[in-house]
Amino acid sequence: MPTEQKQCQNCQTGFTIEPEDFAFYEKIKVPPPTFCPECRYQRRLTNRNEWNFYRRKCDLCAKDTVSLYNSEYPGPVYCHSCWWGDGWDPYAYARDFDFSQPFFEQFHAFRLKVPHIAMANWHSTNSEYTNQSVSNKNCYMCVSTAYSENCLYGYWLDKTRESVDCYDILQSELLYESLNSINCSRSAYLEDCADTTTSYFLKDCRGCTSCFGCYGLRNKSYCWKNEQLTREEYEKRLSEFVFSRANIQKEKILLVELAMRYPHKSYHGRNTLHSVGDYIHDIKNSFAVFHASEAENLRYCQDTNYSKDSIDCTEAWVELGYENEGVTAQSSIGVTKSVQVLNSFYSELCTNSHDLFGCVGLKKAEYCIFNKQYTKEEYAALLEKIIAHMKETKEWGEFFPATRTLFAYNETVAQDYFPLTKTDVLSKGMRWYERPERGYGITLRPEDIPETIGDTNESILEKVIGCVSQDDPGAKEKNLHCTTAFRILPEELAFYRKMNMPIPAKCPACRRQDRMAMRNPRKLWRVHCHCSGQKSANGIYANASSHVHGLNQCPNEFETSYAPERKEIIYCEECYQAEMA
Numbered sequence: 158m159p160t161e162q163k164q165c166q167n168c169q170t171g172f173t174i175e176p177e178d179f180a181f182y183e184k185i186k187v188p189p190p191t192f193c194p195e196c197r198y199q200r201r202l203t204n205r206n207e208w209n210f211y212r213r214k215c216d217l218c219a220k221d222t223v224s225l226y227n228s229e230y231p232g233p234v235y236c237h238s239c240w241w242g243d244g245w246d247p248y249a250y251a252r253d254f255d256f257s258q259p260f261f262e263q264f265h266a267f268r269l270k271v272p273h274i275a276m277a278n279w280h281s282t283n284s285e286y287t288n289q290s291v292s293n294k295n296c297y298m299c300v301s302t303a304y305s306e307n308c309l310y311g312y313w314l315d316k317t318r319e320s321v322d323c324y325d326i327l328q329s330e331l332l333y334e335s336l337n338s339i340n341c342s343r344s345a346y347l348e349d350c351a352d353t354t355t356s357y358f359l360k361d362c363r364g365c366t367s368c369f370g371c372y373g374l375r376n377k378s379y380c381w382k383n384e385q386l387t388r389e390e391y392e393k394r395l396s397e398f399v400f401s402r403a404n405i406q407k408e409k410i411l412l413v414e415l416a417m418r419y420p421h422k423s424y425h426g427r428n429t430l431h432s433v434g435d436y437i438h439d440i441k442n443s444f445a446v447f448h449a450s451e452a453e454n455l456r457y458c459q460d461t462n463y464s465k466d467s468i469d470c471t472e473a474w475v476e477l478g479y480e481n482e483g484v485t486a487q488s489s490i491g492v493t494k495s496v497q498v499l500n501s502f503y504s505e506l507c508t509n510s511h512d513l514f515g516c517v518g519l520k521k522a523e524y525c526i527f528n529k530q531y532t533k534e535e536y537a538a539l540l541e542k543i544i545a546h547m548k549e550t551k552e553w554g555e556f557f558p559a560t561r562t563l564f565a566y567n568e569t570v571a572q573d574y575f576p577l578t579k580t581d582v583l584s585k586g587m588r589w590y591e592r593p594e595r596g597y598g599i600t601l602r603p604e605d606i607p608e609t610i611g612d613t614n615e616s617i618l619e620k621v622i623g624c625v626s627q628d629d630p631g632a633k634e635k636n637l638h639c640t641t642a643f644r645i646l647p648e649e650l651a652f653y654r655k656m657n658m659p660i661p662a663k664c665p666a667c668r669r670q671d672r673m674a675m676r677n678p679r680k681l682w683r684v685h686c687h688c689s690g691q692k693s694a695n696g697i698y699a700n701a702s703s704h705v706h707g708l709n710q711c712p713n714e715f716e717t718s719y720a721p722e723r724k725e726i727i728y729c730e731e732c733y734q735a736e737m738a
Contacts, residue, residue: 211226293306338350449464510523565588690711
């Protein structure tokens with residue numbers, strides 16, 4: 158089938174459906190999408206609250222618990238042990254399908270009746286404030302984190318220890334304010350690094366030890382801003398550097414300026430074959446995928462691992478999946494927040510089950526519709542009628558509407574990637590949640606925070622610190638999740654002392670937002686390689702190696718997450734490897 162141009166019913170922009178897309182839609186028997194890929198992604202994200210935690214009582218045992226659902230949420234919320242326990246029966250909520258109503262309206266009313274689990278957190282110790290996480294110990298305010306210990310304020314940590322304010326870190330320890338790095342230790346302010354230790358302010362470095370303020374190094378030691386020093390010279394400079402907040406901010410700016418003088422690879426990742434996206438590794442035959450690994454034949458997927466033959470899946474481990482969010486699933490459509498489900502459709506919070514439709518909270522179930530048990534034959538016959546009904550209402554193949562989620566828009570990850578004002582949200586028929594006024598009694602203004610950790614004593618633990626973002630006239634618009642104030646935990650103070658780092662002046666939410674802003678957007682632009690033969694196209698970088706295209710302009714054109722107006726020098730993978738490998 159040829160390529161087809163469509164107009165998004167949500168944003169009204171044009172988008173393309175490729176032959177590969179049509180083949181997939183035909184295989185799983187769904188009509189082509191009516192939303193463009195970005196709007197489909199945004200719609201899935203409105204179903205995900207990852208970072209907004211609330212205190213509320215379990216509606217079964219009445220104990221206090223940490224929950225993703227605020228006090229205005231009208232449905233029952235159970236603590237972890239109650240939800241997984243035998244004190245309630247999900248089949249008690251069973252109902253018949255009503256062919257006189259659209260499915261999404263029915264399902265929204267149904268899901269509000271069935272108990273939801275307060276927080277997605279499994280097999281962890283002393284890690285109550287973690288979400289979408291498993292097998293952690295002594296972790297606090299971490300999301301999408303696994304097999305990690307003694308970590309604070311982390312996002313996408315895996316097998317990581319004693320790290321604070323990090324994003325997308327694997328098999329590392331003692332890291333601070335670092336992102337997109339693997340096998341690193343005893344370092345701070347790393348970005349896109351691997352196998353690096355005792356270093357500071359590095360970007361795109363591999364196999365480095367004791368380096369400071371460098372870009373693009375490979376297997377180097379004792380380098381200062383890309384200058385090779387002796388060990389004695391390096392240690393002298395490092396001993397003279399004061400890790401104050403002012404100096405740290407200066408070095409961060411200088412590192413950005415340094416990076417502008419060197420080539421950047423067109424994407425962040427490794428071991429890719431016939432694939433387009435960013436922050437990807439060990440994938441093949443995939444297009445428009447972001448933060449994905451160990452995958453093949455994916456299109457328009459995000460935060461997806463160990464997956465294949467799927468389209469429009471977010472935070473998923475899937476095979477033959479479509480419009481799924483937060484799942485491990487096979488042959489499923491429209492499934493959300495479920496684990497080990499097979500041949501299932503439009504269901505939520507189900508585990509170890511197969512052949513479900515419109516179900517919530519079922520475990521080890523089969524052949525159920527709206528939590529009602531059927532025989533295999535009854536299920537198949539009724540499912541066929543329901544699919545026909547949903548095709549008439551133009552619901553089949555679509556994800557749950559953004560106007561019918563369990564969370565307010567500004568509570569969800571959609572606000573991180575697609576920020577909207579309250580006015581815009583309400584005008585689109587979605588909800589906005591106004592947190593009650595916190596009324597923190599700030600006892601330490603941000604301008605009075607000690608500049609270095611050496612000037613900080615134990616009394617800092619008793620302070621309520623005002624977030625410096627609030628001093629910005631546009632703070633409410635730019636720092637949408639700002640908590641306005643914060644406190645320092647005892648284990649946090651111990652970490653800063655161990656790392657010789659100053660107390661931060663921003664709240665954890667604003668620090669997280671700053672880190673996310675350092676990552677490239679989840680969008681693609683088509684650009685030409687910036688290598689013009691002897692130099693980069695802007696004349697700033699002089700090539701140090703010979704390239705296949707010789708002294709001529711590189712002919713390669715590619716999709717990249719670097720927008721054309723950005724200042725970085727972007728090389729295709731071949732030119733980048735020739736210069737930076």
